[in-house]
Amino acid sequence: QENSRLRWITLSSSETLVAEGTDIIEGLEHAPKTLPCRYFYDDRGSQLFEQICDLPEYYPTRTEQSILETYATEIAQFTGSCELVELGSGSSRKTRLLLEAYSQTNDQLQYCPIDVSAGILKTTALELLHQYPKLKLCGLAGTYEQALDQLPPAELKNRMLIFLGSTIGNLNAVECDRFLDRVRKALKPGEFFLLGVDLQKDPVILEAAYNDAQGITAAFNLNLLAHLNWRFQGNFKLDQFSHWAFYNTIEHQIEMHLRSLVTQTVALETLDFQKTLQAGETIHTEISRKFHLPTLVKTLEAYAFQPLQVWTDPNNWFGLLLCQR
Numbered sequence: 001q002e003n004s005r006l007r008w009i010t011l012s013s014s015e016t017l018v019a020e021g022t023d024i025i026e027g028l029e030h031a032p033k034t035l036p037c038r039y040f041y042d043d044r045g046s047q048l049f050e051q052i053c054d055l056p057e058y059y060p061t062r063t064e065q066s067i068l069e070t071y072a073t074e075i076a077q078f079t080g081s082c083e084l085v086e087l088g089s090g091s092s093r094k095t096r097l098l099l100e101a102y103s104q105t106n107d108q109l110q111y112c113p114i115d116v117s118a119g120i121l122k123t124t125a126l127e128l129l130h131q132y133p134k135l136k137l138c139g140l141a142g143t144y145e146q147a148l149d150q151l152p153p154a155e156l157k158n159r160m161l162i163f164l165g166s167t168i169g170n171l172n173a174v175e176c177d178r179f180l181d182r183v184r185k186a187l188k189p190g191e192f193f194l195l196g197v198d199l200q201k202d203p204v205i206l207e208a209a210y211n212d213a214q215g216i217t218a219a220f221n222l223n224l225l226a227h228l229n230w231r232f233q234g235n236f237k238l239d240q241f242s243h244w245a246f247y248n249t250i251e252h253q254i255e256m257h258l259r260s261l262v263t264q265t266v267a268l269e270t271l272d273f274q275k276t277l278q279a280g281e282t283i284h285t286e287i288s289r290k291f292h293l294p295t296l297v298k299t300l301e302a303y304a305f306q307p308l309q310v311w312t313d314p315n316n317w318f319g320l321l322l323c324q325r
């Protein structure tokens with residue numbers, strides 16, 4: 001019975017496939033060295049990220065959650081009946097608040113979670129179908145780019161695309177522009193876009209969130225190297241690197257790096273690649289941009305999104321924006 005309410009789509013790339021690992025070689029050849037943050041998320045990395053979300057220093061998850069707890073019903077009333085499509089849904093932790101609100105106010109409940117990890121999508125889908133007897137679910141396994149380019153036709157008259165957790169902050173300005181352009185093309189006029197963003201604040205609070213006392217963020221950062229080791233037969237020795245995260249007050253972004261503690265040559269066998277790192281040299285692994293709401297609203301307007309409502313928490317630490325295409 002639950003299966004009749006469930007559909008699966010595995011998305012394939014419409015773009016030219018880049019040979020696996022090309023982005024890693026490019027990053028390590030770059031000066032200064034970089035590694036793409038998407039390699040954080042193997043199974044262990046995804047588990048570590050879930051742990052980060054529960055850390056006392058990492059305020060974004062629980063702050064966004066509290067905003068959703070307060071305003072989910074208002075959001076559902078604002079948009080009326082619509083299909084919820086979520087990019088990077090993971091365990092759909094926060095989205096459950098929206099599903100609850102939409103199930104109270106609407107007869108039809110349609111949810112389309114999108115994630116690169118098919119495993120987490122399936123587990124979550126089965127839980128949600130069990131929890132919401134009128135829910136119809138269409139899980140899409142693929143990247144944001146694939147999903148936005150290949151969204152199946154909406155089952156309900158209206159649609160709301162959801163992008164929570166300030167994941168948009170992990171895109172640099174160029175990537176962010178490309179992303180917003182894709183979202184604009186994926187939505188029809190009148191459809192909605194719900195965006196969660198971390199806001200600029202005291203650097204002390206920001207730096208603590210990315211340098212937690214238990215060292216979970218450090219383990220998450222270092223796990224990127226462990227991931228490369230198993231995926232490309234690498235020889236990174238994790239104890240010869242240290243985690244370094246700081247707030248860049250000019251760019252308004254947290255920057256995470258891995259610092260080589262010694263001079264060493266690292267190799268990735270299946271990529272036939274070697275590189276020497278000097279003692280003290282760093283590899284840039286992530287940016288996490290922190291937003292200024294009025295500037296972000298202007299950017300969204302430039303992409304034909306009309307911000308309808310902005311909700312924040314009492315400290316103004318996190319913002320949730322409801323826009324209409």
Ligand code: AVI
Pocket residue numbers: 052060165166167168169170210217220286287288
């Ligand atoms: C997924 N993303 C929004 C997180 C962030 O805060 O930028 C990833 C993260 N990196 C370190 N801690 C959390």
